[in-house]
Amino acid sequence: MTESLKRKSPKDAHPSTVATNKTVSETLRFEDQRDFTDARRGLIGTIPHGLIKDDHGNTVWDLREYDFLLGAEVPETVNPSLWRQAQLNMIHGLFAVTDRVYQIRGYDLANMTIIEGDNGLIIFDALTTTQAASAAIELYYQHRPKRPIVAVIYSHSHIDHYGGVKGIISQEDVDSGRVEVIAPHGFMEAVGDEGVHSSNASSRRAQYQFGVALKRGPRGQVDAGLGKNVSRGTFSLIAPTQLIIDDTETLVIDGVEMLFQMAPESEAPAEMHMYLPQFKVLNLAENAVHNLHNLLPLRGTVVRDSRLWSRYIDKAIELYGETCEILIGQHHWPIWGRKEIIRFLEGQRDLYKHIHDQTLRLMNHGLKPTETAEKIAYPPGLQQEWGLREYYGTIRHNTKAISQRYLGWYDGNPANLNPLPQDEAAKRMVRYMGGADKLLAQARDDFDAGEFRWVAQVASQLVFAEPDNEEARFLAADAFEQLGYQTESATWRNAYLFGAQELREGILNLGQRPRLGPDLMEAIGIETLFDYLAIRLNPQKAGDREFRSIWRFTGSDDRIALTLRNQTLTYREAHEDGASIAEVELDRKTFANLVIGDHDLDALITSGELKVEGDKSSITDLFHMLDSFEYMFNIVTPRAG
Numbered sequence: 143m144t145e146s147l148k149r150k151s152p153k154d155a156h157p158s159t160v161a162t163n164k165t166v167s168e169t170l171r172f173e174d175q176r177d178f179t180d181a182r183r184g185l186i187g188t189i190p191h192g193l194i195k196d197d198h199g200n201t202v203w204d205l206r207e208y209d210f211l212l213g214a215e216v217p218e219t220v221n222p223s224l225w226r227q228a229q230l231n232m233i234h235g236l237f238a239v240t241d242r243v244y245q246i247r248g249y250d251l252a253n254m255t256i257i258e259g260d261n262g263l264i265i266f267d268a269l270t271t272t273q274a275a276s277a278a279i280e281l282y283y284q285h286r287p288k289r290p291i292v293a294v295i296y297s298h299s300h301i302d303h304y305g306g307v308k309g310i311i312s313q314e315d316v317d318s319g320r321v322e323v324i325a326p327h328g329f330m331e332a333v334g335d336e337g338v339h340s341s342n343a344s345s346r347r348a349q350y351q352f353g354v355a356l357k358r359g360p361r362g363q364v365d366a367g368l369g370k371n372v373s374r375g376t377f378s379l380i381a382p383t384q385l386i387i388d389d390t391e392t393l394v395i396d397g398v399e400m401l402f403q404m405a406p407e408s409e410a411p412a413e414m415h416m417y418l419p420q421f422k423v424l425n426l427a428e429n430a431v432h433n434l435h436n437l438l439p440l441r442g443t444v445v446r447d448s449r450l451w452s453r454y455i456d457k458a459i460e461l462y463g464e465t466c467e468i469l470i471g472q473h474h475w476p477i478w479g480r481k482e483i484i485r486f487l488e489g490q491r492d493l494y495k496h497i498h499d500q501t502l503r504l505m506n507h508g509l510k511p512t513e514t515a516e517k518i519a520y521p522p523g524l525q526q527e528w529g530l531r532e533y534y535g536t537i538r539h540n541t542k543a544i545s546q547r548y549l550g551w552y553d554g555n556p557a558n559l560n561p562l563p564q565d566e567a568a569k570r571m572v573r574y575m576g577g578a579d580k581l582l583a584q585a586r587d588d589f590d591a592g593e594f595r596w597v598a599q600v601a602s603q604l605v606f607a608e609p610d611n612e613e614a615r616f617l618a619a620d621a622f623e624q625l626g627y628q629t630e631s632a633t634w635r636n637a638y639l640f641g642a643q644e645l646r647e648g649i650l651n652l653g654q655r656p657r658l659g660p661d662l663m664e665a666i667g668i669e670t671l672f673d674y675l676a677i678r679l680n681p682q683k684a685g686d687r688e689f690r691s692i693w694r695f696t697g698s699d700d701r702i703a704l705t706l707r708n709q710t711l712t713y714r715e716a717h718e719d720g721a722s723i724a725e726v727e728l729d730r731k732t733f734a735n736l737v738i739g740d741h742d743l744d745a746l747i748t749s750g751e752l753k754v755e756g757d758k759s760s761i762t763d764l765f766h767m768l769d770s771f772e773y774m775f776n777i778v779t780p781r782a783g
Contacts, residue, residue: 149616150646152361152639155218155627158592162628167222171526177432181233181475186244186285188235194249194277194373202273202375203249207358208232217360219627224635227433227533228365230475236281239476240468243421244286246278251369252302253472254278255425257418259396262292266416266425267472268307271375275306291315292396294380296325297427297472298413299332301377308378308661316380322395325382325412326404332411333379334670336443337662339677342771348441350777353636355643355650362639367433367534367632368473379661386414390461403461405429405454407447409436415458422467424483430455430490432474432528436535437497438543440633445547448540452495459487489527496521497537501544510553511545532631565780568606578604582613589621594628597621605645606780618778619645641778649774663734668700671737672713675768678737681709683767689760692716692725695733706764724756739770 155163192205211229216222234248242258254275255266269275279291291311296304307323315321336344349355352371353363363371386393386402393400403415409428416425428435429451437446469483470476477483497518504514515538524530552559561567575581581604589597601618604611619642626638644650663671684706693702693716703716728736732751735741743765746752754761775781 152219152642153620153623156589156592156594156624158594159624159627160218163216163218163221166630167216170223170528172222172226174528177230177475177528178233180477181230183476183478184238185233186236186238187281189249189277189281192234192248194273196273196375200374202271203277203373205232205234205248205370208364208370210359211364219361220364221628221630221635223531223630224365224533224632226528227367227531227632228370230432231365231369233475236285237475239470240421240423243418243423243468243470244282245470245476246281247475248369249278249281250274250302250306250373251366251371251473252428253470253474255470255472256282257398258286258289259292259398262290262396264293264295264395264398265291265310266295267297267303268294268305268310269373270302270305270377271373272306272309272378273375274373275309277309278306279310291321293322293324295416296323296329296382297416297425298326298410299329299336300410300428301337302372303428303472304333304379305377306373306375307380308376311380313380316383322384323380323382324384324386324393324395326402326406326414327385327387328406328412329382329385330666331670333662334666334673335411338666338670338674340442342773343775344441344443346773346775346777349652350637350640351440351633353640355652356636356639361627363636365533365632366636368428368431377659377662379659379665381665401462403454403458405451408451408454409446411444415454417458417462417466419465422465423470424458424462424466424468425470425472426455426458426487427472429471430458430469430487431471433533434493434530434535434537434540436543436633437540438546439535440539440637445543447547448494448498448544452491452498455487455491455494459484459491463487486529489524489530492521493524493530496524497540498544501541502548505545505549508554510555511542512553514545515539515541534631534633536631536634565606568603568780571603572607575600578608578611578614582617585617589617592624594621594624598625602778605778609779615645615779619643644778649776652774660731660735663738664731668695668702668730669713671734672702672704672711675704675737676711676713678768678770679706679709679711680767680769684709687763687767689724689757690722691761691764692722693733694725694727696727696729698730700730722756724754724758724760726752726754726761728752736765739768 194203196202211232216225237245237247239245244256246254250269252267252269254269257264269278294307294311311321316323352366356363386404389404391402399419401417405413405415413427415427437448463484466483467480468476468478477486500518501514504517518537518541572578572581581600585597585600598618598621601614601621604614605618608614622638622642626635629635688707690703690705693704701716702713704711704713728751743762
């Protein structure tokens, strides 16, 4: 191996990493194998090798990539607790939960729950992609009678729970009334907010969270905490036909009584729990699964309310705890037995509340977010609970999220009120430290001493000050890597190792992979489309232009007045007497594709798919003012220029 390749390759575990991971193996109760027993219980059949391909032969899902986890000793480069979770998430197949209730686990990040009604099937969550969902339902049909799907229920508004819906039903099924689609109130608004407005940035950051381009292996991606990873394939969406609105509601679907408990602003802006009294099965969606969850995922989103999250879990105990015998979630494996369920849920409830309350306590003592994160830990009674470990969220970044929710980004120190941008500050910081050579020499000494958190900080400063400094990039990468090897969190590990990979090899050319698929854009509200159009407006390109246009949509009563003024686009419902310089008519689907940049405006005008009355140039000028977003933007290195 050449010296260059050697420096770019993953490294061995540093002695301090070996020692850190050894302490974990000696501290937690690895002899407790109940989770493995529960995860395998009820197994009926599997997809061979966990291999799913699309119609063109492209691989969508392949668990063979993770064969290194099977029966192997824990490597020095993986936290032993995370290794255990990664092995549990390898257990896959169709599982019988109880009579008439089944789950398909291990073929996507999330689970598909199948309830056998009197005449057909009720599907709770549809995985991420159509290919994964189709393979999952086919596995079910291989072992159970092939009955029609009569209802699909979305537990919440994250794509790994609805994106595969067209792999199991069609829009025609819904339009004809053969299939109901049920979701919590606010579902479509939440999908629009999280799936459209910040989608480019969050999708890029999600590469770090899930380690999508990392090699699978002991020195690469081993897990995602909630499951192995997100399936590759086609995203889809069918809008709900019925919403659950009240705090608690009861529906009878195909002879099965279902009790719904709304849980908005918990793990998702729109989320709900479900209880099946006939089967004594309680499903808490993603609010109580086998790990500590995120209050603010690394990909970014609106901060979640841990106080409400805790309350919803407690309310579920109050409502259903006396009768439930099985607890399931839309990730991981079930828990059987009322006593174990209550113990598990009380631990989840208490930990989310503990993190919330202690963050606020320390905040009110004047501690800053970074200081708070250093001081809050597990209550002694919860530290040994496997189902509360930090495989997905962590106490440290959850406390910072709570601080952000209550007080925002500013820590109160005026020095941080208007700091220099990172690259400019880094150049000055390196100069203050005595220059690159001195910084690197000291940082290498600290690396040898195992001070990886500090080395990551200072080496990153040098990377932003001198982007072409290979020594700085490689040292920062080495520090990231050791931090990744040590952490229990799959998302932190993936982020550290992905950052190390980009520092060593540069940014991969993954092309444009927007999550704004046609189904999403067709299903969301017209307001979200105009919001996204406004987000794309470049003020420098707009200059001092001002005008108002009217937008009409064929087959709809929607009539929107769009105004450009003060380098800003605003919109409202149009009134007949409103003046405008142009009126535009097109169908909603064409508008959606135009907004996300999939259609060419001039071509639409030429074909007649978009008609303009009045000043046509104002509309063409408007679309020339819009930015297109680069997907693979810089994260661990400064932006060019």
